[in-house]
Amino acid sequence: MDIAVCVKQIPDPNTPGELDPTTHRLRREGVDAVLDPGDEFGIEAGLALAEAHGGEVRVVSMGPERSVEAIRKALAMGAAGGVLVADPALVGADALTTARVLAAAIRRGPFDLVITSTESTDGYTGVVPQAIAELLGIPAVTFARSVSFDGSTLTVRRQTENGTETVEAGLPCVLSVTAGVNAPRYPSLRGIMAARSKPLDRLSLNDLDVQLGEVDQEIVRVEPAPQRKGGEVVADDGTGAQRILELLRQAKVI
Amino acid sequence: MLTAVWVYAELDQGGLAPSALELLTKARSLGAGSVAAVCLGPGSAEAAGDLGRHGAGTVYASGDPAFAELLPGGPAADTVAALVAEHHPDLILFPGSCGGRDVAGRVSAKLGVPVIANALDIEAAEAVTVTSSVFGATQLVRTEFRGRRPWLALFRPRSFAAEPAGGAAPQVVEVPASIDPRHRAARIVERSREVAAGPGLEEAQVVVSGGRGLQDPRNFDLLRQLAELLHGAVGASRAVVDAGWVPYALQVGQTGKTVKPNVYIACGISGAMQHTVGMKGSRHIVAINRDPQAPIFKLADLGIVGDAAEVVSRLIAELGGAPGAGQPPHGAA
Numbered sequence: 001m002d003i004a005v006c007v008k009q010i011p012d013p014n015t016p017g018e019l020d021p022t023t024h025r026l027r028r029e030g031v032d033a034v035l036d037p038g039d040e041f042g043i044e045a046g047l048a049l050a051e052a053h054g055g056e057v058r059v060v061s062m063g064p065e066r067s068v069e070a071i072r073k074a075l076a077m078g079a080a081g082g083v084l085v086a087d088p089a090l091v092g093a094d095a096l097t098t099a100r101v102l103a104a105a106i107r108r109g110p111f112d113l114v115i116t117s118t119e120s121t122d123g124y125t126g127v128v129p130q131a132i133a134e135l136l137g138i139p140a141v142t143f144a145r146s147v148s149f150d151g152s153t154l155t156v157r158r159q160t161e162n163g164t165e166t167v168e169a170g171l172p173c174v175l176s177v178t179a180g181v182n183a184p185r186y187p188s189l190r191g192i193m194a195a196r197s198k199p200l201d202r203l204s205l206n207d208l209d210v211q212l213g214e215v216d217q218e219i220v221r222v223e224p225a226p227q228r229k230g231g232e233v234v235a236d237d238g239t240g241a242q243r244i245l246e247l248l249r250q251a252k253v254i
Numbered sequence: 255m256l257t258a259v260w261v262y263a264e265l266d267q268g269g270l271a272p273s274a275l276e277l278l279t280k281a282r283s284l285g286a287g288s289v290a291a292v293c294l295g296p297g298s299a300e301a302a303g304d305l306g307r308h309g310a311g312t313v314y315a316s317g318d319p320a321f322a323e324l325l326p327g328g329p330a331a332d333t334v335a336a337l338v339a340e341h342h343p344d345l346i347l348f349p350g351s352c353g354g355r356d357v358a359g360r361v362s363a364k365l366g367v368p369v370i371a372n373a374l375d376i377e378a379a380e381a382v383t384v385t386s387s388v389f390g391a392t393q394l395v396r397t398e399f400r401g402r403r404p405w406l407a408l409f410r411p412r413s414f415a416a417e418p419a420g421g422a423a424p425q426v427v428e429v430p431a432s433i434d435p436r437h438r439a440a441r442i443v444e445r446s447r448e449v450a451a452g453p454g455l456e457e458a459q460v461v462v463s464g465g466r467g468l469q470d471p472r473n474f475d476l477l478r479q480l481a482e483l484l485h486g487a488v489g490a491s492r493a494v495v496d497a498g499w500v501p502y503a504l505q506v507g508q509t510g511k512t513v514k515p516n517v518y519i520a521c522g523i524s525g526a527m528q529h530t531v532g533m534k535g536s537r538h539i540v541a542i543n544r545d546p547q548a549p550i551f552k553l554a555d556l557g558i559v560g561d562a563a564e565v566v567s568r569l570i571a572e573l574g575g576a577p578g579a580g581q582p583p584h585g586a587a
C-alpha cells in the first residue's frame with residue numbers, strides 16, 4: 001500500500017501566535033519551527049498500516065525551505081521518502097491553493113491512501129483534507145478516532161458532534177486523523193541516522209501540474225480580541241465548595 | 255450588492271441542526287435580494303417550514319437516503335455545485351461542523367472558490383468581510399472576499415442566536431440527487447449517539463467541565479452527579495477526549511463545542527486558549543485548579559486553588575447529593 005502523509009511545519013505552538021498588524025502574516029521571527037504535533041498522528045497511522053500490510057509512507061509538505069527539518073523528523077520516525085514544495089509564490093497561500101499544490105505533489109507518485117490531520121495547529125482551517133480529496137476525485141474519511149484495514153476495506157470510527165460513526169471505505173481515499181487515533185512513536189537513534197540518506201525531493205511550482213487561481217481573499221484588519229477580566233482567586237482552605245455555592249446562588253442556579 | 259445568499263442547512267440524524275436557523279438569521283440581515291437554504295437528506299421536507307420561518311424564501315431539498323448513508327462530503331458537494339451552476343448565489347454560509355467542513359472543503363475545490371473557516375461574523379457593505387478569530391480568539395481577523403463566487407464561509411457554532419422572521423412558507427424546490435457511483439465507495443455502516451441525561455451541552459444553563467486535572471476518568475462520575483444536581487451538562491477538555499476518558503461530543507473549545515451557559519465550572523482544566531475560546535462567552539466562570547498560575551484563573555470570576563475532584567465532592571455533599579456522593583475521589587493526589 002502506497003501511503004502519502006501530508007505534514008506541515010509550523011511555528012512552535014508553545015509560543016503564542018501573533019499576526020503582524022501591517023503584513024497580516026504570521027510572525028515567525030524568534031519562534032522555533034516544528035513538525036505540527038497533530039501530523040505525528042498521521043505519520044504514525046501511515047507507518048502502522050504500511051508495517052501491517054506492506055508498502056511505504058511518503059510525506060508531502062508545502063512550506064518554506066526550512067520545512068525540510070519537519071520532513072526529516074517524519075523520515076526519522078520511519079517514512080521512506082519526502083517531498084517538499086517550496087516556492088516564493090506560495091507565501092500566504094490559502095486553503096484551496098494549499099490543497100491544489102498538495103494534490104499535485106501527491107499525484108506525482110503512486111498512492112492508495114492519503115493521510116492528513118483533521119486541522120493544522122497554526123492555521124486550523126480544517127478543509128484542506130476534503131479539498132485534496134475532491135481534487136483527487138476520491139472520498140475523504142475525516143475525523144478518524146480509530147482505523148483498521150483488512151487488506152481491501154478501511155474501517156474507520158469517526159467522531160462527530162453527537163457521537164461516532166463507523167465508515168467503511170475502499171481505496172484510494174483520503175483519511176484525516178484526530179489526536180486520539182494512536183500514540184505516535186519517537187524517532188529512534190537509528191531512525192535519525194537513516195533519515196539522512198532517505199530521498200527528499202524539493203519541488204517548485206514549475207515542477208507541478210497545477211493551476212493556481214487568483215487571490216480570492218485578503219486580510220484587511222487584525223486587532224486584539226476583547227478579553228475577559230479575571231476575578232477573585234482563593235486558596236481552598238476547606239471553604240472552596242462554600243464559595244462556589246455562593247456564586248451559584250448569586251447566579252440564581254440554586 | 256449581494257443578490258442571493260444561501261445557507262447550507264445541516265440535518266443531524268433526521269432533524270435540523272441548530273446551526274441552520276442561526277445561519278439563516280444572519281443571512282437575512284445581510285440585505286441580499288434573496289435567501290435560500292440547501293437541505294439534503296431524509297427529513298429535509300419536514301425541516302422546510304422551520305427554515306422558511308427563519309428567513310429562507312426557497313428551500314432546495316432532497317430526501318434521498320444516500321445523503322445520510324454515505325459520507326456527506328461527496329454527494330452534498332456535487333449537489334450544491336449543480337445548484338450553484340443553475341442559480342449563481344453570491345455567498346454560502348456553512349456550519350463549521352464535521353459535516354459542514356466536509357462539504358464546504360469539497361465545494362471550494364470543485365468550483366475553485368475561496369472558503370474562510372472559523373468565522374464568527376460577516377458583514378456585507380461595499381465588500382463582504384468575514385471576522386474570524388485566530389490563536390484561540392486572542393486576535394480577530396477581518397478578511398475580505400475577492401474573486402470568483404460563490405464565496406464560502408464556515409461559522410463557529412453559536413455565532414448567532416436564531417430568531418424566527420415570520421413570513422410566508424418557503425418555496426420548496428425538490429432537487430434531483432444524482433449520486434455519482436464513486437461516492438458509494440465510502441459508506442456509514444453504523445452510528446452511535448452519545449446521549450446524556452439532562453439538557454444538551456450547548457443549551458444547558460450550567461456546564462461542569464473536566465480536564466486532565468481530574469486525575470482519573472472515574473472522577474467524571476463526580477461531574478455527572480454535580481451536573482445532575484444543578485440541572486446542567488458535562489463538558490470536557492480535549493486532553494481527556496483524546497485520552498479516551500469521555501466522548502468527543504463533550505469537548506468544549508476551538509475544535510469542539512461553543513457553550514455560553516449562565517455558569518461554567520472548569521475542573522482541573524488549565525485554560526489553554528483553544529479551550530477558552532469555546533467557553534469564554536459564559537456569564538459566570540468558576541475554575542478549580544491546583545496551580546495558582548493556571549491561565550484559566552485569568553478569566554474566571556471565581557478561582558479556587560485546590561484539588562478539583564475533592565472540591566467537587568464537597569460541593570455534591572453540600573448540595574445534598576445522592577448516596578455515594580461526596581465519597582473520596584479516585585486517585586486524587
Ligand SMILES: Cc1cc2nc3c(=O)[nH]c(=O)nc-3n(C[C@H](O)[C@H](O)[C@H](O)COP(=O)(O)OP(=O)(O)OC[C@H]3O[C@@H](n4cnc5c(N)ncnc54)[C@H](O)[C@@H]3O)c2cc1C
Nearest residue numbers: 465466467491492493507508509510524528529544545562
Ligand atoms: C489545533 C488545536 C485545537 C485544539 N482544540 C481544543 C478544544 O477544542 N478544546 C480543548 O479543550 N483543547 C483543545 N486543544 C488542546 C489545548 O491546547 C490543551 O492542550 C487542552 O485544552 C488541555 O486540556 P487540560 O486543561 O485538561 O489539560 P492540561 O493542560 O494538562 O491541564 C491540566 C490542569 O489540571 C491542573 N491540575 C492537575 N492536578 C489537579 C488537581 N488534582 N486538581 C485540580 N487541578 C489539577 C493542572 O494544574 C493543569 O492546569 C487544541 C489544541 C490544538 C493544537
Ligand SMILES: Nc1ncnc2c1ncn2[C@@H]1O[C@H](COP(=O)(O)O)[C@@H](O)[C@H]1O
Nearest residue numbers: 006007062116117119120125126127128
Ligand atoms: N502546507 C501544508 N503542507 C502539508 N500538509 C498540509 C499543509 N497544510 C495543511 N496540510 C494538511 O492538511 C491538514 C489540515 O490543514 P488545515 O486545513 O490547514 O487546517 C493538516 O493537518 C495537514 O495534514
